[in-house]
Amino acid sequence: MIELLTPNEFEALLLSLKISLTATLLSLPLGIMSGWLLAKFDFPGKGSLESLLHLPLVLPPVVTGYGLLVLFGPNGPFKELFNALGLELGFNWKGAVIASMVVSFPLMVNAIRLAFEAVDEKLEEVAKVFGFPPWKVFFSVSLPLAWTGLITGSMLAFARSLGEFGATITFVSSIPGETQTIPLALYGQLQVPGGEASALKLCILSLLLALTALWFTRKLRKETIR
Amino acid sequence: MIELLTPNEFEALLLSLKISLTATLLSLPLGIMSGWLLAKFDFPGKGSLESLLHLPLVLPPVVTGYGLLVLFGPNGPFKELFNALGLELGFNWKGAVIASMVVSFPLMVNAIRLAFEAVDEKLEEVAKVFGFPPWKVFFSVSLPLAWTGLITGSMLAFARSLGEFGATITFVSSIPGETQTIPLALYGQLQVPGGEASALKLCILSLLLALTALWFTRKLRKETIR
Amino acid sequence: MISANLQKALGPLNLDLNFTITAPGITVISGPSGSGKSSLVKLIAGLNTPDSGWLNFGGKTLYSSALNTDIATHQRRLAIVFQEARLLPHWTVKKNLTMGQKKIESFDKIVAVLGIEALLSRKPKHLSGGEAQRVALGRALCQKPELLMMDEPLASLDEERKEELLPYIKALPKKFNIPILYVTHSTKERNYLADTYYFLEKGKLTMQEKSTLTSTKHPQHLQLLSKVR
Amino acid sequence: MISANLQKALGPLNLDLNFTITAPGITVISGPSGSGKSSLVKLIAGLNTPDSGWLNFGGKTLYSSALNTDIATHQRRLAIVFQEARLLPHWTVKKNLTMGQKKIESFDKIVAVLGIEALLSRKPKHLSGGEAQRVALGRALCQKPELLMMDEPLASLDEERKEELLPYIKALPKKFNIPILYVTHSTKERNYLADTYYFLEKGKLTMQEKSTLTSTKHPQHLQLLSKVR
Amino acid sequence: FVAASALAPMLVASETYGKISGDKVVVSGAASSTLARQIERGAKAALFLSASVKWMDYLKEKGTIESSTNYLSNQLVLVTNSNNNFTGANWPHDLLKETGSSRIAMGDPTHVPAGVYAKEALVNTKVWGKLKNKIAPAQTVTKALLFVESGISKFGIVYASNLKLSRKIKAIYQFPKESHKPINYPLGLNIKASDSAKKFYDFLFTEKGKKIFKNLGFTTND
Ligand SMILES: Nc1ncnc2c1ncn2[C@@H]1O[C@H](COP(=O)(O)OP(=O)(O)OP(=O)(O)O)[C@@H](O)[C@H]1O
Ligand SMILES: Nc1ncnc2c1ncn2[C@@H]1O[C@H](COP(=O)(O)OP(=O)(O)OP(=O)(O)O)[C@@H](O)[C@H]1O
């Protein structure tokens, strides 16, 4: 299999995997928190939070990418923060992770939110009665009962990250070995007359990754033991 | 408000609305069916169906668009079928609807699936016992109890359609008044000197549409009266 | 007339049901917790598929593993009061009672005897345990089934209400000419209602003689009762 | 010692609870369905916030609208047997009993008296109604709370099992030195268990004299009982 | 159909022409590759102004377009953010030194026409070897421009016509014409084009038509 791939394609594969996985895992804690907040609480500004979360879904990816460029670029408002952290996002894979996270976040949050909404409050009450402090109620009751939502949400985010193109290429460009994921490489191949063969190969790679993710998701779903 | 918009922008707004709404409404029956099948049944080929549904999420939109162009374009294999139906998809708003549907379908299906999975089977059993044939069980019990999922799914699909760019521009190009939705117009404006003002306006238009959709969603969610 | 010969393995329990109920009237089924009473109800309803055997009701074969027959639940013309209320949460109490039907005969009567007049427009979420159970009972009574099954329908009602409902239930078989399968743990209910009485233990049904109805199978009860009173 | 003065409007019902329980032992609360018994339990547990009033327990103020005090449920050191079993579906029966605690005193004893030895490794989904209720009861007995509340804990158990459990429950207050609030519809249980007895009707609690314990409040019962027996 | 980089003048041209003739011209702008594929697949585009000769040849091969003329040409410039005070005086020394850890924004040299020309120019000025790992290959020239605008790239190589897109950008060096192949935008007429489309085609070659493109930074080939 590997021999069938050019080094460039192989690099793109690894990069896609690395970026999508990192993005999904990094989003997860925040996604869980937001999904939970939206599902269980009414608070002032809930509407605004909801809107903000859905922004990247509604805006064309180019705009999202442009927004990221303005926000996280060297003249952006977070400049000092990132400098202090020693984090540089421009033109590297970390930037691609950010782009993927932003773009796939709404999908993750909505799945998780739906799952939390379906958790029976009466079961959470039981845990409270038996002395579980709120954090323990959350981790031992709410979260496990929202399991399918977590899985679905992560799968959606991972798949969306794998397919992420517009925001990434706008934010961190398409540098082979650094930010050129499968979709970007694929796009490049489509721009060259006669690049279809390689494009098809990359397409199939994407699909294989996605199938693996789906297979994995099915396994994990089965673990749900209601 | 309307006076603030150039005729082109206004056209793009209407087109976006028309295309996104049509795409969402047309997807809904199919989305409900697929979500229900995936949630409630195990059948041979379930894995394949699942993979197929998630394809457009994993593939970069450009590829999806290209695939649509090859499949449904004026010279595609379904040419005769479409001619017979009097349907022409190439380079018109109907094609844009198809692009939006394909791209947003996985989001819709997953939300609906999660909701169906959360419906208590015992309640469906009650309806059966009291003589409801399967279709009636579905419409009077399963579907209403999956209400939040339907709403969330539709909202996600609508929002995703509003932001849809890559597949659309690749499949049906960017023809003002016909296929040039807000994101495509926005993209065009970014290519034109002094287009930033208009681009910003279009951005805000997108957001307003999305906010309306979210507000609507919240209203409909509240109707859920478990 | 119901006759059945059904087998079903449920985890460690092997249900092996073999019975014929020819008499109309109320057939009471008792038995310790976990002996398979609710499972029996589900098997007759077709909510659970038996491993093997057959089930006849009123001359029709509802299930037969040999003939590969399995009439769908919704065609079996049943009504069940489940052990849990199982009300449909998106419908009002009234709609839960009528299950969407327009005209229910003696609807007002049923509502009155259950004391749920004041609840009709509420959603099930806001009902107390006993209120929910009464609505579930009312839902079954509003139907005109060919077989009515009740799984401890009075368990969480107060005694006053129980006393009111028992005569009402006792009169049902004659009134609508249907058989009733009644699951209960209560000796009192059993003694008052049973025309036929089966005892279920470890998956096996045994018909009890009429004469045993007035005595109790478990001398321990009496012993304790005497202690308490 | 519990003393309370709590008001809460629940739809058409105005709960107005005013009581002091000084004696240790078992306080039985009866009352018709929908009179507010479960709501009372929830108010004491802090699962429902009262509209006004105060609640003291063992010298601590758990709730006071005047002082703006409202101790969170998990700090109230309670155990409750809910009217519905409310088992956690993702845990085995064993974990549901221990609630994740390592060492439970007299765990084997509790499991034995409830007859749930064979169920320990099962998931709640596969339990019968009575089995689930026994596990829910066991869960509360495994705790060492400062107040134990039980909402019809024996409703769906067979009579044999009830007879076994009643003496066990009766012995609890002395054994662990805790008060028990026991909600039941059953005259039998009430008569056997009650050290103090309250009757709840239309949201109002009235203490019943010790002497009324042996007679029954509702002559109708006796009437029917005599008919049945 | 028109390559995105030449969309702006084409819009003006179509509007002007619409006023003169009363015919409505519909302009669709996207990447040349996208448009070429759409035309191949049966898009009813009468005219195709491509940013690259390659895609025009591709269509000619497929027989959808008969012939084409190099209608426009363009120039390559080195740009920087207007806030920076670099000049082109020390070309290419400054470029090498000042790029530092940032990257030079340009079209992707593997397929974006502007990038292809830029690479050629750098190769010919003998700096490509040192810079090839220091470029940010953008999806389009406009996006390369965005990189410079946002400051994430210090330098960028774009078309002269792009300068009109942003006030935050200044050109500091114009690549000599000899340093790269001529930048041509071939204009082709679909074999199925209608007569009215042909009229617009002709209009583009009038002085009036050409002036529009010149105003927006292009050179027209006579
Ligand atoms: N959230 C609510 N909104 C409106 N009414 C409610 C709500 N919760 C409970 N009620 C009503 O309050 C009354 C008391 O309910 P509660 O559950 O306390 O009754 P109960 O005494 O436990 O009855 P049972 O013996 O039937 O369990 C009932 O009439 C019930 O319908
Ligand atoms: N899906 C299942 N898998 C395994 N065991 C099951 C399943 N469903 C029920 N059982 C077991 O089968 C037995 C019979 O259950 P059933 O609900 O019929 O009991 P029951 O007689 O109604 O008891 P109760 O009086 O407690 O309601 C129980 O031991 C239960 O644990």
Ligand SMILES: [Mg+2]
């Ligand atoms: Mg049962």
Ligand SMILES: [Mg+2]
């Ligand atoms: Mg109650």
